[in-house]
Amino acid sequence: MRLLALITISLIVFGLSLGLYLFRPFLVYPEPAELSCLDPQQGYLEVLGPPGEVYGLGLSYAGHIKESPGLYDPGAGLLTFPKRAHAVNRGDEIAYPSRDDLLQGVRNLDPLHAEVLEKEFPEIPALLDYEVEVGLQIREDILLSDLERSDFVPPVGYFVANDVTARILIGMAPEFGATVAYLAEGKGLAGFLPVGDRVWVPAQAGPDAWLCVELKTEVNGELRQQASSADIIVGPREILAGVAQAFDLTGFQAGDWVITGTPPGVASQVPGWIQRALSLVDPSAEIKLDFMIRSAGSDPAYLRPGDEVTVSAGILGSKTSRIVR
Numbered sequence: 001m002r003l004l005a006l007i008t009i010s011l012i013v014f015g016l017s018l019g020l021y022l023f024r025p026f027l028v029y030p031e032p033a034e035l036s037c038l039d040p041q042q043g044y045l046e047v048l049g050p051p052g053e054v055y056g057l058g059l060s061y062a063g064h065i066k067e068s069p070g071l072y073d074p075g076a077g078l079l080t081f082p083k084r085a086h087a088v089n090r091g092d093e094i095a096y097p098s099r100d101d102l103l104q105g106v107r108n109l110d111p112l113h114a115e116v117l118e119k120e121f122p123e124i125p126a127l128l129d130y131e132v133e134v135g136l137q138i139r140e141d142i143l144l145s146d147l148e149r150s151d152f153v154p155p156v157g158y159f160v161a162n163d164v165t166a167r168i169l170i171g172m173a174p175e176f177g178a179t180v181a182y183l184a185e186g187k188g189l190a191g192f193l194p195v196g197d198r199v200w201v202p203a204q205a206g207p208d209a210w211l212c213v214e215l216k217t218e219v220n221g222e223l224r225q226q227a228s229s230a231d232i233i234v235g236p237r238e239i240l241a242g243v244a245q246a247f248d249l250t251g252f253q254a255g256d257w258v259i260t261g262t263p264p265g266v267a268s269q270v271p272g273w274i275q276r277a278l279s280l281v282d283p284s285a286e287i288k289l290d291f292m293i294r295s296a297g298s299d300p301a302y303l304r305p306g307d308e309v310t311v312s313a314g315i316l317g318s319k320t321s322r323i324v325r
Contacts (some may be wrong), residue, residue: 026075029062037212037230040315048137048159048195052255054083055243056163056187060261061231067264070279071179077240078234081184083259087193094191094321096305097166099124107171107240113174113285119295120286127167127296128303128323131262132217132311134229135161136236137199138258143251147241151207154236157199158211160313161259162321164192165301167268171288176279193259194311194321208235211313215263218307224301227263229313237287267301 023167054270058079059065065072106114117124139155146152169186173179187193200211210232217225235288243258244251278288296302303309305325312318 008190016025029065030074032062032231033208033210033233033235033238033272035208035210035212035230035232035235036206038202038205038209040211040213042204043081043200045164045198045200045315047159048197048199049087049255051085051088051257052138052253053086053195054085054088054257054259055242056081056083056184056259057184057239057261060233060239061227061263062189062233063227063231063264064262064266067266067269070270071183077245079180079238080243080246081180081187082247083193083257084188086190087188089191089194089321090197091191091194091324093324094164094194095324096128096303096323097126097189101189102126102166102168102172105166105169105182105189108185109178109181110174113172117172117285117289121289121293123293124168124181124289125293125297127268127292127299128301129165129167129267130219130224130303130309130311131163131165131266132215132225132261132313133161133163133213134211134213134232134313134316135195136239136258136260138254138256140202140254141251142240144249146239146251147237149243150237152237153205153209154240156236158313158316159199160196160311160316160319162194162217162309162311162319163187164194164303164321166192167218167296168289168292171292172285173325174285176282179188194319196313196317196319198317200315207237210235211316213316214312216310216312217265218310218312219303224267225263225265227264227265231263232260245246266300267303268296269301270296278323
């Protein structure tokens with residue numbers, strides 16, 4: 001009886017521990033940062049110039065964390081991505097990536113792994129997703145020591161961007177620890193960062209000031225995303241400090257961009273507990289890729305050739321892109 005009781009207690013403890021791991025992101029969510037909203041009338045618009053370096057931020061809105069908790073770790077720093085200059089898109093079209101384009105993203109990280117996937121998967125859908133985001137344009141050089149001061153006011157302007165993502169690259173990662181690197185490849189394909197043509201610059205700002213605008217995404221006229229940028233969980237100084245820490249930067253130069261993350265409503269809607277379970281089991285890329293192709297390959301929520309996607313952000317204007325072959 002004692003042995004049976006011990007086994008029962010052990011199973012209960014194991015079940016509770018597993019449940020806590022799988023559902024931990026659902027227990028405590030970050031709250032929006034306490035920021036002061038800038039008055040859109042107290043500033044000016046000018047043409048958005050070309051970028052210097054470009055960086056990306058992820059999981060910066062609580063609502064998006066709820067729908068995509070797989071990579072969320074409350075104890076870790078900000079989720080960041082390097083961006084490539086060729087991703088910046090000033091035109092009106094986004095080229096739907098070919099199978100070889102997607103495999104090239106894998107080759108950039110692991111050529112041998114790309115060969116394996118190329119042999120096993122004759123067809124690979126991109127699972128093309130949209131993400132309306134506020135972009136920050138650095139207006140003056142910033143030192144890391146500046147960002148360490150709580151009273152520092154980052155000299156930034158604001159613009160609208162669509163951080164287009166080929167979600168299938170997540171499934172192509174050979175192990176969970178490589179997921180962020182593969183996701184970055186899925187965000188870094190040519191033309192995958194359409195941006196608006198204007199930048200809004202505040203006439204005056206405080207240390208915790210932020211431009212509060214309504215963020216929206218429409219696909220073929222259907223509203224997909226709608227949320228306030230005020231729901232972001234970090235302010236501009238924390239964003240820049242987190243990016244600098246992640247990439248071991250000594251600061252930023254005037255002209256650099258930081259794309260600051262998206263609110264909820266993206267096309268990718270894998271249940272959170274499944275995302276957490278995958279991180280625990282860590283299946284092979286072949287298993288993940290097969291699962292994603294079977295479960296989401298025909299999902300109409302993802303963008304396809306012929307679709308038209310528009311992102312907008314109040315005074316920052318809008319950007320419309322058409323998906324083409």
